[in-house]
Amino acid sequence: MPLIHGDLEVEVVSGEDLVDQDNALFNIIPGDWSDVWVDVNLGTTNILQTRIRNNTISPIWNERVYLPVYQSADFLEVTVWDKDHLRSEMIGRGRVLVGDHDKAWRKDGPVFLDGGKGKINMKINYTPAAQARAESIEVPKGYYKMRKGGSLTLYQDANATKIPGIVGTSDGAFVAMAETIRRAKKFIYIAAWSLWTGTRLERDKDTLGELLKQKAAEGVRVLLLLWNEKFSAGLCAGLIGTFDEDTDRYFEKTGVHVQKARRTRTGSNFLRDKLVEVVWTHHQKMLVADDGGDDIVAFLGGLDLTAGRWDTPEHELFSTLLGEHRGDFHNGFIKVKESQGPREPWHDVHGRLTGQAAIDLLRNFEERWRKQASKNVHLLFPLSEEDLKPSSGPTGDVTWQIQVVRSIDKDSAEFDSSRVGLLDSAGGHLADTSLHTALVRLVRRAENFLYIESQYFIGSSQAWEKDQDCARNLVPLEIAERVVSKIRAGKEFRAYILLPMIPEGNPDEHIIRSSMKTILYYQHLTIQMMYKRIAAALQEVGSKNHPTDYLLILCLGKKESRTRVARSAGVETPRPGSEESKWRQRSRFLIYVHSKMALADDSHILMGSANLNQRSLDGIRDTELAVSACQVREGSNSHEEAVTDGVVRDFRKSLWAEHTTGLSQEEDDLADPASLAAVRRLKQLADDALETYVRDDSDSEPRSRFLRYPLDVSQDGTVKARPGMPNIPDFDIPAVGCRGLIPPTPSV
Incomplete structure (x- = not known):
């Protein structure tokens, strides 16, 4: 049985002459035909499930999927189903033999169902991993194209400090975001899993809530799209601690517009759809704003603008309790007093973009707002392509290539109708699954090493x-x-x-x-x-x-040495035998890794909000956002070469x-x-x-x-x-x- 290892594109175009299950025995209701849908499996892996087409035996789907595969299989199995009220009944099944596992191949045409029960017209295209490895980092036929130019600044942790052995330092992600908010003249959009208005992006200045209210008072359009946690109100209030209810109340009648959005699903199974609201989340973490002129600046990554995220590469346990972390203490593992600690150190990765990729992030927010704040679409700041003048980035022989990739489905975004053909059919839902494909592409193209940080x-x-x-x-x-x-x-x-x-x-x-x-x-x-x-x-x-x-x-x-802990200025001495005393004696704590980043060969990086798990990469579970990026320079024979320095x-x-x-x-x-x-x-x-x-x-x-x-x-x-x-x-x-x-x- 050959190993099919590469990229597979499968499109279910249409069906013809399908057997009608509803009227096959009794012509009780004229015009009541089968409600049909198609499953496509490669070995044990379901790769495509179409939407249901009602009352037809000659359905048209034009639904496709482009995905990486690693599966031993001799054939693709195509099964056609009739959806009834209580269950689905199989109409028929057919097979398509796969081609050579180590060569590219294409098969277009009908797949005949067994027993003469009709046919399914399909298009199948396979590219082996070895061939894809020679291509660029771009996800082919992605919803967003690979963009050339612009800039990408990378941040480790929320605030910058001098790192031993490293020359120079950036301002830090939180400071950069605060500066962007202050410069904005037209709009500030934030999509967040959690946002706490008490966050001080700069420790000695205004809170995030105060800063956003000031900008709204200046006439800047401030829109916040927050995950509406199912358990944030009522008997379970504060269970997860996303502050969505508090944030909504804080900004009432301030000019800052808050939209709380549940992770909903519209399907045929009521209980499953309700379960989605409890289990899955809106996990994107992005800020996009104008730069005070004609350009766009965007941020994305792992950092939530919420409690406990402010940290430095030093990851202090005790010494900042009465300083930088006064009023912003967080420890999600143990219950200890804020004044005695230890705090939970927080390691994260974030990025700042300019150029056309930043505009793609803007469009991502607009698509989500149109879907999840449909009654307030008029609040979006009107921006045509002519209004936007993206930065070309630094001059010189080195250029960025950046592609925005996502995990998101039609229940969370109003997709551009002109790009629907680039979306996957995932569980009967249209979805952008390019994030998973981009990660696999990064791994497959790695020649020397991979370095990954993931929660x-x-x-x-x-x-x-x-x-x-x-x-x-x-x-x-x-x-x-x-x-x-x-x-x-x-x-x-x-x-x-x-x-x-x-x-x-x-x-x-x-x-x-x-x-x-x-x-x-x-x-x-x-x-x-x-x-x-x-x-x-x-x-x-x-x-x-x-x-x-x-x-x-x-x-x-x-x-941390006990001597160092004892010298921590002003930190209270815990009561002997208390939880705080126990941790003071240990004088240690894990550094929580919250990063969502994969890096190959010192040249290609993918970073954003997605973890390396099924929730983040499925496409129809948590909503996620990332960028796949590398720098290139023109090499011999005018070919672009990845920059490794x-x-x-x-x-x-x-x-x-x-x-x-x-x-x-x-x-x-x-x-x-x-x-x-x-x-x-x-x-x-x-x-x-x-x-x-x-x-x-x-x-x-x-x-x-x-x-x-x-x-x-x-x-x-x-x-x-x-x-x-x-x-x-x-x-x-x-x-x-x-x-x-x-x-x-x-x-x-």
């Missing part, structure tokens, strides 16, 4: 040892495949994945505890699948190298310098992430740092905040809890997780 890492369940249907995104499988292909070719390649030590939540609350364990369980299945494949490849080529020489899973933690490389080096407090800039072994020396040195640093982190009697501060994720990987790829460390440090939660009360779908 969650779950996927490719079709390759797990069990529970194979819950999270079928391809990203983990593609990473493992890229490593395996390099091992077989005898070439160096590394993948570094940075995750939070544990999902955020207070484990003392039973439902949250169950969710945390469930997430870790599926994360463990994901990681073990990858290591098993890498171990098998090493055995196949006779290598004695260890699987962790190719794939390294890391987390972050901050250990530009902004993306500098950003990766700055991240590593933050996580090693400058060691990565000092040690030659860490200079080349693709080298065996680099991965082994980083393993050593991370192992030593983890051992120091968990020692209660230690008064040292390890320079590496990279910690080895507390799992043990054997030579054969088996992944277990680390010896002597069955649980996540400081939390009574098993490192490999376990099945909890929460079903998999909301968790993955």
